[in-house]
Amino acid sequence: MSAVDLADVGGQVAITGIGESEHTGISNRTTRQIAAEAVERAIADAGLRPEDIDGIMYHPMGGDQFDEHAFHAHFGTTHDMWVSRDGGGMRWAATAPHEAALAIGAGRAHHVLNSFAVAWATQRSDMVGGPGQAHADNLVKQNLEIPAGYFPQPVYAATMARRHMIEHGTTTDDLAAVALTMRAHANATPGAVMHARPLTLDDHRTSPLIADPLRRYDCCLISDGGGAYVVSALGAARQLSRPLVTVAGVGLARAPEGSFLALRDDITTTEVADAARVAFAMAGIGPQDLDVLTVYDPFTIITLMVLEDLGVCPRGGAGALARAGELRAPGGRWPTNPHGGLHSHAYVLGIAHVVELVRQLRGQAANQVPRAGVGVYAASTGAEAGVLVLRGGPGA
Amino acid sequence: MRDDFPLPDRTWPLTAGFWDAAADRQLAIPRCAGCGRWVWYPRAACPGCGGRAMPWTAMGGTGRLHSWTTVHHCFLPAFDGLLPYSVGLVTLDEDPAVRVVTRLLGDPGQLRADLAMVVEFRPLEFTGVQGTVLAPWFRPA
Numbered sequence: 177m178s179a180v181d182l183a184d185v186g187g188q189v190a191i192t193g194i195g196e197s198e199h200t201g202i203s204n205r206t207t208r209q210i211a212a213e214a215v216e217r218a219i220a221d222a223g224l225r226p227e228d229i230d231g232i233m234y235h236p237m238g239g240d241q242f243d244e245h246a247f248h249a250h251f252g253t254t255h256d257m258w259v260s261r262d263g264g265g266m267r268w269a270a271t272a273p274h275e276a277a278l279a280i281g282a283g284r285a286h287h288v289l290n291s292f293a294v295a296w297a298t299q300r301s302d303m304v305g306g307p308g309q310a311h312a313d314n315l316v317k318q319n320l321e322i323p324a325g326y327f328p329q330p331v332y333a334a335t336m337a338r339r340h341m342i343e344h345g346t347t348t349d350d351l352a353a354v355a356l357t358m359r360a361h362a363n364a365t366p367g368a369v370m371h372a373r374p375l376t377l378d379d380h381r382t383s384p385l386i387a388d389p390l391r392r393y394d395c396c397l398i399s400d401g402g403g404a405y406v407v408s409a410l411g412a413a414r415q416l417s418r419p420l421v422t423v424a425g426v427g428l429a430r431a432p433e434g435s436f437l438a439l440r441d442d443i444t445t446t447e448v449a450d451a452a453r454v455a456f457a458m459a460g461i462g463p464q465d466l467d468v469l470t471v472y473d474p475f476t477i478i479t480l481m482v483l484e485d486l487g488v489c490p491r492g493g494a495g496a497l498a499r500a501g502e503l504r505a506p507g508g509r510w511p512t513n514p515h516g517g518l519h520s521h522a523y524v525l526g527i528a529h530v531v532e533l534v535r536q537l538r539g540q541a542a543n544q545v546p547r548a549g550v551g552v553y554a555a556s557t558g559a560e561a562g563v564l565v566l567r568g569g570p571g572a
Numbered sequence: 573m574r575d576d577f578p579l580p581d582r583t584w585p586l587t588a589g590f591w592d593a594a595a596d597r598q599l600a601i602p603r604c605a606g607c608g609r610w611v612w613y614p615r616a617a618c619p620g621c622g623g624r625a626m627p628w629t630a631m632g633g634t635g636r637l638h639s640w641t642t643v644h645h646c647f648l649p650a651f652d653g654l655l656p657y658s659v660g661l662v663t664l665d666e667d668p669a670v671r672v673v674t675r676l677l678g679d680p681g682q683l684r685a686d687l688a689m690v691v692e693f694r695p696l697e698f699t700g701v702q703g704t705v706l707a708p709w710f711r712p713a
Contacts, residue, residue, distance in 0.1 A: 304573060305647050312573070316613055319587040322578045323696055323707060325643060325651060325659045326673040334641035335661060342639070342685040386645040436613060438661050438671045443639065 179450040180428040185277035186458045190413035190422045191566065192287070193222025193406035194531040199369050199522035202297045203400040210402040211242035211293035212250045214527075218404035223416050224287055226251035229406070231285030233263025233272045235292060237310075242291045242404075258285040265292035265403075265525030266472065267428065267555045270451075270562030274426035276407035286412060292527040293402025300398060307398065316436070329474060330395055332437050332558070334387035337477035340444045341389065343492070346480060348389050350495025352380040354476040355393045355519060357503045362516025365542045369399050370520040394476040396518035403527035405534065419538040420572040424550070425459030425565035427451035435558035446478075447561035448485035448554045455552070455563035463487035467548040468536045469510060470529035472555035473517040482554050483510065486563075505543040514543040526555050530564065537568025576703050578650050579696060586614050589628035591705060599633045599691045599708040601670055602626035612670045633691035634713065635662040638671055642680045650698035656680075662689050662710050677711035688713040 195217025197210045219226055226247075234241040241264060242250075244257050258279050263272040269292065276288035296307060304312040308328025311317050321327060340346045359375035362368035375393060383392040413420055429450035433439035456462055463486055471486075473479040480494035488510050489497055497503060497510060505511030515521040515532040522528055533551045535541040549569040555562050574581060582591045593600030602611045606623030617624055640660025646652050658676035660683070676683065677692055689710040696707040 308647065312577075315581075315584060316586070318574075318577065319580045319584055320590065320613060321673045323580045323705070324673050324675045324709070325654060325657050327578075328647055330645070331641060331643055331647070331659065334643075335639040338641060339639040339685075384644065385642075387641040387643045389641075438673050439613060441669075443661075 178429045178431055178447055179454045180430060182274055182426060182428060182454060182458070183278065184458050185274055185281070185426065186424050186460070187422055188410060189273060189277040189280055189407050190410055190420055190572070191273065191405050191534050192408040192413045192416050192418060193218040193224065194534045195219070195221055195404045196367070196528055196531055197293065197402045199367060199399055199401035199524070200297070201369070201399060203295065204298055205295060205400060207238065207240040207293045207295045208242055208246045210295060210400060211291050211404070212246070214293065214402040214404040215242055215289060215291050218289065218291070218406055222287070222406045222408070222418065224406065227253050227255055229257070229287050229289045230255065231258040231276060231279055231288030233260045233276065233288060233290040235264025235268055236261045237264065242293065258288070263290040265527040266557045267560045267562030269526040269530045270553050270555055270564035271426055271428050273407050273423045273564060277423060280407070280409045286409060288407045289404060290407065291402065291404035292525060294524060295400045296523070297398050297400045311435070321438070330390055331387045333475040333477055334390045335437065336443050336481070337389050340477060340481065343444055345492055346477070346495045350480065350498055351389070351394050351476040352377055353495070353498035354479050354503065355380050357498060358473070358513055358517045358519035361505060361514050361543055362520030365515045365521060368516045368521040369397055370516060390475060390477070396474045397520065397523040399523045401522045401524045401528070403524055403531045405530055419568060421534050421537045421566050421568045422572045423564070424461070424567045425455040425457070427453065427455030427458070427563040429561045431559050444481060444491070446481055446485050446556035448482050448556045448563060451561040451563040452486050452554065455565050459565040461550060461565060465550050466510070466552050468505065468514065468533065468545045468551040469512045470533050470551070470553045471512055471517070472526045472529065472557070473513060473519055476519070478556065479512065482556055483512065486552065486554055506545050511545045514541055514545065526553070529553050533566055537566055537572070539569070576701055578648060578698060579701060579703055579705055582705065589614070593628055593630065594693065594706050594708045597693045597706070598630045600628040600630050601664070603629040610667045610670045631664055631666055635664040635689050635710070637683060637685065637687040637689050638663050640676055640683050650701050653699040658683065675707070675709040677709055682712050
C-alpha cells in the first residue's frame with residue numbers, strides 16, 4: 177500500500193465558491209494575473225469579500241502562483257492569513273480540501289482559498305520540453321533517461337499505452353473514443369478552448385503520430401488559464417447562498433518509485449487505486465455510487481487507466497466503456513470530464529476539474545448529469561495521486 | 573541547464589559508473605556487496621540490507637522488451653537529428669526487477685512484447701551539442 181494515512185474529515189467542510197479565468201492560447205498574461213481573475217470570481221461566487229478569506233493555499237511550483245502577498249497586493253488587504261503551500265492543481269486540487277478542513281477544524285481559518293494557474297502557452301518556448309521542464313530538471317532523468325530520448329510526458333504515456341495494449345487489449349480506437357468524448361463535451365461547454373472545434377474519428381486517425389501509439393489528439397492542450405475554489409466550514413457554508421457541496425472523502429497515495437516508470441512494477445496502473453480506497457472509505461461509498469467523474473487526463477490512455485483504478489470496471493474494460501458512450505455527459509453510466517478535461521477544455525492541471533465537479537453537484541453545469549449527487553475527482557501525476565469525493569444535492 | 577544537455581553528465585557521482593562502464597563497452601548495474609541484490613536505479617544505500625557498498629557490476633547485456641514507442645515529435649531541439657527514434661524499457665535477464673530505459677536499434681516494425689534483446693554500444697550524439705559518449709542501447713537479439 178502506498179496510501180497516506182489521512183484523518184477523517186468527511187462532511188466537515190464544503191466548497192462554497194468556484195471560479196475560472198478565461199481559458200486561452202497565448203495570452204501574454206502572467207500566471208498571477210490569470211489566477212487573480214479566477215480568484216475574484218471564486219470569492220464573488222461564494223458571496224464573500226476578499227477580507228473574509230483568512231486562509232490561502234497554492235503550489236510553490238514556478239514561484240509565481242497566487243500566494244498571500246499576491247492576494248494582498250491584488251485586493252489591497254492586510255489581514256493575517258493561514259498559509260499552505262500544499263495547494264494548487266494536479267493531485268493537490270484533490271487533497272487541498274483535506275488540509276483546509278484540518279485548518280478550519282483547528283480554528284486557524286474560516287474560508288480557505290485554493291488556486292492554480294498556468295501561462296504555459298505564453299511561456300512554452302522558454303521551457304525545456306514545455307511542460308516537461310520539471311522532468312528535465314531531475315538529475316537522475318538527465319543521466320539515465322533523457323540521453324536515451326525517454327522524455328517528456330507523451331513518451332512516458334506512450335510506453336504505458338503500449339503495455340496496456342499488450343496486457344489488456346486496449347486499442348487505438350479505444351483511445352480515439354476518449355478523445356472524441358472529451359471534444360464533444362468541450363463543444364457544448366462555453367469557455368472551453370476547443371468549444372468551436374469539432375473532432376471526428378477520421379481527424380483522430382489521421383492526426384500526426386507524436387509517440388506511437390499516441391497521436392496528437394491523444395494529447396492534452398497547452399493553454400493559459402486558471403481556477404480557484406473556496407473551502408468553508410459546514411456551518412458557514414449553510415449561511416451562504418449557493419447549493420451545498422460537501423467534501424465527503426479525500427485520498428492520497430505516493431508511489432515508492434517516484435515518477436520513474438522504469439522502476440514501476442506495473443506501468444498500466446496508477447496510485448489512484450490506493451488513493452481511491454482511502455477516499456471512498458472516508459466517504460462511505462464505492463465506485464458504484466459515483467454519478468459524475470472528473471479525471472486528470474493529460475493523455476487518453478491515462479483517462480482509461482484512472483477509470484480502471486477507480487474501480488468502475490475491471491482492468492482493460494475502460495476502452496469498451498468509452499466506445500459504448502458510457503463516458504458521455506449526460507447519458508453515459510460513468511460521465512467523465514463533462515467540461516472536456518485537459519484534452520479539450522483547458523490545460524489548467526486539474527483545478528478546473530474540481531470547479532466542474534462542484535458545478536455538476538450544484539446542478540448548474542453545461543453538460544449537466546441529471547440528479548448528480550456523488551462526484552469524484554481523481555488525479556495521478558505519476559509519483560503521486562489524489563482523489564476527492566464531493567457530495568451535492570439532498571445528500572450533501 | 574548544462575551546455576552538453578542532453579548528453580549525460582559523466583561527472584555526476586550517482587550515475588558516473590554507468591557511463592564509465594559503457595565507455596568500456598560494459599552494461600553495468602550496482603550490486604550490493606552485502607546481500608547481492610541488484611540496486612536499480614542507483615541510490616545511496618541498499619533498500620534490502622542498508623549496505624552502502626554497491627559496486628557497478630557487469631551484466632550479460634541481454635533482456636526482454638517490456639514496452640516501447642517510436643517518437644515522431646521533436647520535443648527538444650537536440651533530438652531533431654534523431655527523429656524518428658525508438659525508445660523503451662528492457663528488463664534484464666539477471667533480475668526481472670531491473671528495467672533499463674534504452675534507445676532501441678533496428679527496425680521498429682520488428683518490436684514485440686517480451687522480445688529477446690541484446691545490448692549494442694553506440695556513440696551518442698545530439699543536434700547542436702558538442703561531444704559524444706558511448707551508450708549501451710539495445711536491439712532485437
